[in-house]
Amino acid sequence: MSRTVVIDPITRIEGHAKISVYLDDTGDVSDARFHVVEYRGFEKFCEGRPFTEMAGITARICGICPVSHLLAAAKTGDKILAVKIPPTAEKLRRLMNLAQLTQSHALSFFHLSSPDFLLGWDSDPAKRNVFGLIDANPDLARAGIRLRQFGQTVIEKLGARKIHAAWTVPGGVRTPLSEESRQWILDRLPESFDTVNLALDLFKGMLDGALKSEINVFGEFPSLFMGLVGADGKWEHYDGHLRFTDSDGNIVADNLSEDDYANFLGEAVEPWSYLKFPYYTPLGYPDGIYRVGPLARLNVCDSIGMDAADRELQNLRDLAQGVPTSSFLYHYARLIEILTCLEHIQALMDDPEITSSRVRSQAGVNSLNAVGVSEAPRGTLFHHYKVDDNGLIESVNLIIATGQNNLAMNKTVTQIAKEYIHGIGDGQDIPEGFLNRVEAGIRCYDPCLSCSTHAAGQMPLHIQLIGADGNLLTERYRD
């Protein structure tokens, strides 16, 4: 008799979801699904509001990556105004996004994921968290927390608040960077470089040893990758154009504009999840599966354009013997991106224009339909607004990074389930090895479910085992 295992809710990710594992008559895995069970409806209640409010409203979608929404909303606003923002404003927006990528990746690696690596997959779940890490390796935990603090403080120095800073506006930013803040950033950079280099050495050592087997199980499959790249093909996070590459490193589509996203991105809907399933339309659904985020950004770019980060990128490509296609390597990619961000921040701090006070362009409504894009920590983020002649929002479409990894997350869950669940008979419980790894499989993508459904929630663990007849056989909760 076939059964289904359901994990609900899932821990140490942002938002609320559950996992169902469907078993066949022999007790092996036939399918697995990652359900997102939140709903908020941001796109609806933005209607009728002035477009100038969109940064403030959409930033409230998330408390972890509000900067991503602030930037995408401001860039969409720039296009509605049809203005070119002052060069310093663009540099400052870039600085905030680099700080955001740093703090979010530090949160993902040190606070959320490293307890699995450092304490062991099968260690006590009650201690397999950041507090357990503080007990086991206080120096690393402190360094990780301070790295995140660095990113958060840069955001605060620019926008006066760490979270939901009302700082990016259509036409630029509201306040310039003070010389005092520039100096603070410069003073803290060396320590931040030390921390990420420490983490890189530690993690690379584990990829060669304790974590070697995970690379082949945690989302190792071919797919497309999508991300922004600069005009010169270099790593990009704020502007540039969109590029799709495949698992062999071939460029599938290049020089795509966010304005035309509807021509190459489709959004499928499944009845069992509030999270849509974006796909690359030329390949159809679900064959048009693509991944976004740190690994995708590193895969679509030719190079990073920063010395230390490029050395690590080459190391990653050597490790994978080509294009890294395992989602477990998102963790490595995240660390490389932190290094990239720190190098870019260093370069921006050395730019004499960075403290200029010309940071805002003014204009009225000049375009009624605009799409803004930015690279959020979890991947490419699109904001699409249609406004009336006066600038009141008529419709909104938000395509969120986590949503674009939805197909990949489902595929990863299935792959892990097939690896760890075999021949489950009636009355047998869910294997611990699976329980301890499946959440980590999802966590590779560092999903932000509040963003992706534009919804809020908590996420402990809930798994259900369901038979072939659809009946619930067993379930497990973990707060």
Add this chain to the structure above:
Amino acid sequence: MSVVTLKIDGVDVAIAAGSSVMQAAQEASVEIPRLCYLEGLSTVGSCRLCVVEIAGINKLLPACTTEVREGMDVTTQSPKLQDYRRMVLELLFGEGNHVCAICVANGNCELQDMAIAVGMDHSRFPYRFPDRKADLSHTQFGIDHNRCILCTRCVRVCDEIEGAHVWDVSQRGEFCHITSGLDQPWGDVDACTACGKCVDACPTGAIFRKNDTTGEKVGDREKLEFLVKARENREWVR
């Protein structure tokens, strides 16, 4: 000019006959919460936030529209008044759609200030979430009816100081709203001189400059009082 004497919170005050209790309180440096009252404009007593207790009168009276009388004994602060004022504010918040986090007036809003002053940390009344619109048809300014508390400062400042009379109050009860011209989009009202006095007078983020984003609105309310006194005294020194 005859003068009357009265007590405000036990303090003796002498003020010109015909003055309001609100003016007498200001003379005595006593702050009375208010929203519809704005120095330099006529008084309407619509917000009921400035209600005070007067010895010998068994109902609460608004300080802004109550004239001083010889020997009056006025109390501006008491638990009963605090309760009433808090209730008034809870009803104002419940009646509209006030979302401070994204409001242009966040941090510079008299409704916020009053809520803090009376200790309103939550509302005991359910929010109505009315379906109200914003009008951005004016080239420089916008009005968001979600944030309007119907204090009518804009109506009065436009009529009494600017002399353009763009604004009026339309309909009644839950449908009551501020209207421009003959219920036209603001941008179509020829009478509007785009002086911006209504932006300065508005106590909330209901009327704002179009490029303002969260917390960027700064209303220069003292400018309006200055204009009135400058015209009266023929002195334009601020």
